[in-house]
Amino acid sequence: MRDDRFVRACRREPARPTPVWFMRQAGRYLPEYRAVRARLSLLDIVHRPDVCAEVTLQPVRRLGVDAAILFSDISVLFEGLGVGFRLEERRGPVVDEPVRSAAQVEALRPEEVAERLPFVGETIRLLVGELDVPLIGFAGGPFTLASYLIEGAPSRTFVETKRLMHADTGLWSALIDRLEQAVASFLEAQVRAGASAVQIFDSWVGALSPADFDEWVAPSLRRLVGRVRALGVPVVYFGVETAGLLDRLAGLGADVIGVDWRVELAEAWRRVDPARHGIQGNLDPALLRAPWPLVEARARAIVEAAAGRPGHIFNLGHGVPPDADPSHLERLVERVHAWTGDAGGDGHAS
């Protein structure tokens, strides 16, 4: 491996320069990705380990990022659970039948997830042989997965999800339990295949009040994080709009908390406690369409807020948008590395 500074940063060990990667770094903003997507759907790619590995590698080659992330979508787990769905362009996962009954919840089979998704492990094994940086495995968080299953499609308000959570707490618990089992077993399979770290994308958890998070989501998340960490890999937990939940996220046992751009990095890090957590973020992805001097100034401010403290992983506050300027991403990697490099070496720098 060229360097494992990403994994060291996850563990708050000295890691210079600051590791950089980007959520959705394999995506439509890359011409080489669009060339593949011209002939294959996203789910086709995921099902073909050779192509999936190639797409995962594209941004690593072009950008020089310090970690690869398995190319996938959180809805792939629905296939493992036996839930019919499709991925709609510019919309997201739409399930055939919204899951709102006990019979539907009981029909979910978390114990079959790993065997139903063999192509994921195969892709990871291919990648581990090719990569000279760590590979991040990933899955959606139980709340976020539940919201797609219950709403049936992407939602802004999570009306049906909250209705079920508030009004049928037994069914909610049964669903979240099964999703916890499914995510744990999916992430375990990814780690066994060679992933060096995992990220839980609980993208929509910030829709919850702190009280709802405490009562109906946090206990399951704590078990999930504990189970994955027991395999010896660091866990990154990420959601958007979590500025009001940071004290709670600090209680999940994750190694790194990923934050969006709606909160200052230094404040977020104080709230999750720098002695216990690394932090990942937090440039507004909208800046990837802005003039470079502004992008550079905002990235620099993030690096200065991190102040060289171990545990900072530079990233965006959410995924790379389809119309991002790829040269901005290339320059961000170069600049963050230059600002945080240690020319003299400290025994840890690559």
Add this chain to the structure above:
Amino acid sequence: MRDDRFVRACRREPARPTPVWFMRQAGRYLPEYRAVRARLSLLDIVHRPDVCAEVTLQPVRRLGVDAAILFSDISVLFEGLGVGFRLEERRGPVVDEPVRSAAQVEALRPEEVAERLPFVGETIRLLVGELDVPLIGFAGGPFTLASYLIEGAPSRTFVETKRLMHADTGLWSALIDRLEQAVASFLEAQVRAGASAVQIFDSWVGALSPADFDEWVAPSLRRLVGRVRALGVPVVYFGVETAGLLDRLAGLGADVIGVDWRVELAEAWRRVDPARHGIQGNLDPALLRAPWPLVEARARAIVEAAAGRPGHIFNLGHGVPPDADPSHLERLVERVHAWTGDAGGDGHAS
């Protein structure tokens, strides 16, 4: 006036019981409102002072809330600015031509707003004669209004708004200046007509990073708040997803900060400083479809977090949803009043 405890709470004066009102308290969840909407559009209602006053009064009569809020929509200001638009059901304001050029910005006429919207002052004058609680005037915040004008329609990501803000800062400043003038003059007209307080609905401001808020929104907001407060009425500033911006909102000079449900009330209040600000919120509107015992428990927790400190105004964290249970709102008013009332009287209680 039956009581002005809402205005006293805005000023952090003793006000018992805790005042209660609900954003979008006049709306589709009320059968009497649906009866009016069966024959008139929202904009028709706004243009007819007698009907608009009646709709504004409906929730005051049914719920016993401590404040009325002018029935309107933030897009009404676009009519005052000479911008063509329509209100789409379940979507929101859609402008005829997205505003993205200097010529379009120069064509906006903030100085004509008050005279182009005479029906607003007329509605307020009718209401002031009828009401025995304070009337809250309102307008959108400059950023939120700008986002509708630039995107052309409601947006989740504010791609075009941020692109313009980041890439054409001169045009952004010109636009935000005109919106500041327009909002100030619209709110001044409402106060002159009899509004006892105003709320600035900057609903989408939480889409901004703290750095963007500081640089491109806050200076204009400070001027706007100062100009309206100079008329002698309190100003409530509200947006959703602002947990990471609270330190900044404390610098605007507003009397009360309204917060959504994504942050604990006590923490939000600490962050905006209880010696300088009242706080309004923060029950998740999704609870209005939940079983009553849960609603009651969550409302009680908010009242306990406020701990009887002057300056708490009980409200939701956003507007009442169309499928809310009206009886929940009636009971919330009754319960909050009962928990916070002062049977013995303290010279301030009504």
